[in-house]
Amino acid sequence: MSTTEKALDIQGLEKTYAGGVKALKGINLQVEQGDFFALLGPNGAGKSTTIGIICSLVNKSSGTISVFGNDSVTQEVAAKSCIGLVPQEFNFNQFETLLQIVVNQAGYYGVPRKIAKIRAEKYLKQLELWDKRNANARELSGGMKRRLMIARALMHEPKMLILDEPTAGVDIEVRRSMWAFLKDINQQGVTIILTTHYLEEAEMLCRNIAIIDNGVIVENTSMKTLLSTLNLETFVFDLASGAKNINIPEFEHRAIDDQTLEVDVPKDSGLNVVFEEFSARKIKVMSMRNKANRLEELFVKLVKANNTPSTEPIAKGEPT
């Protein structure tokens, strides 16, 4: 198989549901091998339908999908073997043990039981679930269930992992450990496609991005390029005190509290003026950072530009 082949190549994909709802209106999308790709969009935009069609859970109306050069219809077995899916909803048998769930999943892909057991130990250990291997899945916490679905998706060692909101509803500690795990397997060469409502997550993990809204792709570019289209960059300064007394006429700024100041700095401007103001007022700067919601601003802008009212606001760092 050529390394120039796309991990995923979608052409003219359309889906009209039985009730007449047109969920996808001819989308084209390419994902490079080894990429960490974000597929974002408001609720009902068509993300899950797209993933469902790629993974054979939803019948397409028209269009073609190729996975590592394998057509999803004519080379269905090869295409399916390349994909591991971590769905949005828990969809394992709640009455089975973790070991049964992951070993059975490997069996569906033709992995012999002996090898499946070795892999089960590897992935359950990596995802910190090995101690629970003989517990029923229903006994797990939400974060454990999410990790179980990742372990299950990896059992046939797919070249591409598709995660549909994998960190929804899990605490920050588990989320961060999942990010580290996903980064690690991506570095090992696994292509990852991620949908998420945590835009900070997409910004932190993904190299390329597509934004889908109302069944059409409204943006498809690299994360870097997309973020560079922002004219303003917001810096957050953690000060010893005195944030409320700051006055910098050149830039928009706001004091979040007396120790925290946010300053919107145009891309072609330096930060010297800000530091001069701090020095003039003898304010001690404890630390500074970029505000990590740049993608969120772009996301809202692009979706608005598509002239589609979002039914639910995208909250900062919170599940919707």
Added chain:
Amino acid sequence: MNIAANRNFVALKTIWVKECTRFLRIWIQTLVPPAITMSLYFVIFGNLIGKRIGEMGGFSYMEFIVPGLIMMSVITSSYSNVSSSFFSAKFQRNVEELLVAPVPTWVVIMGFVGGGVARALIIGVLVTCVSMFFVDVKIHSFFVIVVTLVLTSILFATAGLINGIYAKNFDDISVIPTFVLTPLTYLGGVFYSLTLLPDFWQVVSQANPIVYMVNGFRYGFLGVSDVNHWTAIGLLIVFNIALLSVAYQLLKKGVGIRS
């Protein structure tokens, strides 16, 4: 074995073992009730009432009803095993585990139907063992017994699968057994010989497929039957081909499982 055949064999074995593990895990719900129910049938219909009925088809009433009761358990258990298992897989959405994997449709069917057949055969053996406490079980043709038993359990396991495919809620998987399967079984000659019926109802009864299964099975045990046992086996093969084809087409199209 080539790669595809090997992959399919592993997948089939996985589904079948999973299905068997499921009903064995809940054996108290799946294996014990038929044995208890049939014991009650043997005690009440066979032992108490049967003594007053006298002979039927040249055999004691108890001997006469044993094959039918075994067949009744086999039909019910093969059907309910697959309908409930497949619907549960849909309900919990773990049928998606199969849909995303490269498992051919026929492997899915064989795996689920195989699970239903396994449960039916275990029930068949259990009920036969129970019947031995009440009657001296005779075997006229072991071949006919095995062929009828296996074909019947495949047929009703497939019917259960089709029910599971169409079912949208738990009521949907109990409607057919309650309103179709049970009446057809009771009217299928389990408790009586068709020759006892008026001519008109004898003809009507021949439209009931369960008549052929019960009588074919009875022939295997007693050597007597209201219908020709080869006709019964032939019809079972035809019904099996028809239902398996329907199940294949439904799953291939994704009816009830893909939007």
